[in-house]
Amino acid sequence: MGFRDRGVEIKTPEQIAVMRRAGLLVGETLELLRTSVRPGITTGELDAIAEDNIRSNGGIPSFKGYGVPPFPASICASVNDQVVHGIPGDRALVEGDIISIDCGAIVDGWHGDAALTVAVGEVPEEVTRLMAVTEESMWRGIAAARLGGRVTDISFAIESYVREQGSYGILEDYTGHGIGSQMHMPPNVPNYGRAGRGPKLVRGMALAVEPMIALGSADTWVEDDDWTVSMADGRWAAHYEHTFTLTPTGAWVLTALDGGEAKLAELGVPFGGA
Incomplete structure (x- = not known):
């Protein structure tokens, strides 16, 4: 392992392979949470499901105890106008909510990190579209990455796609x-x-x-718990995230269960996974 180019950590192929194990654990945990979301379940119950799955499969939750003040949970659970860093608790989801779930896991010292937004039953069409635009923008960003390119090639692809889709707010204070x-x-x-x-x-x-995209303004505020980030105008937002790397043969999405192969093929991008 070495560090170069402004402190960027460069991993060996063996270390990337361990990151894939962490990424798969995150992806599997998020899939379990996606299927667990329903009216009546609390965000705290979702957190318990996540922590149990991570620990029972040999991982450690990345988020628990992280930062100042220490984050108290294993996932971030952000509902409706909350966009990121929501603390799980006794809030029960109701029909028509959306919840953004961010999850991280450590396996043998290496991290995986991913997020998705899930609708609780039926939601308005503009919210369904918001979720689709946010997720697609993430994939467009990953698809723009090439060995020898630059980090903001990803940034430009995300913004360009979102701007083409309508008048959405793109959060600038929170980044990948x-x-x-x-x-x-x-x-x-x-x-x-x-x-x-x-x-x-x-x-x-x-x-x-990890694009964070809002129906209205991109302005946010941090709630009294010093963690939860909510939209200043009260409109809803979505959040999607994947961890990826580039190999000589293409992109490899470490937190996608299929390595991103299907979506990358749809976008005409070579797959670089094992």
Whole structure:
């Protein structure tokens, strides 16, 4: 393992393989949570499901105890106008809610990090579209990454796609990030900006790409718990995230159960997974 280009951590293929194990555990946990979401379940119950699955499969929750003040849970559970870092508790989901679930796990010292937004039953069409645009923008960002390119090639692809879809708010204060032996590492991966800037994309780099997109303004505020980020105008937002790396043969999405192969093929991007 080495560090170069503004402190970016470069992993060996063997270390990336361990990150894939962490990524699969995150992906499997999120799939379990997706199927567990229903009216009446509390965000705290979802957190308990996640922690049990992570620990029973040999992992450690990345989020629990992280930061200042220490984050008290294993997932972030952000409902409706909450966009990120929501603390799970006794809030019960109701028909028509959406919940953004962010999950991280450590396996043998290496991290995986991913997020998705789930509708609780039927939601308005504009919310369904918001979720679809946010998820697709994440994939467009990953698809824009090439060995020898630059980090903001990802940023430009995300913003360009979102702007083409309508008048959405793209959060600027919260970004994707490098990941590996720590959960948050250089470089930041903004969800907006010009292409061709930032560190070069090289083999052994791993990045978490995570657009946070809102129906209204991108302005946010932090609630009294010092963690939960909510939209200032009270309109709803969605959040999707995957951890990926680049190999000589293409992109490999470490937190996608199929490595991202199907979606990358749909976008015409070579798959680089094992």
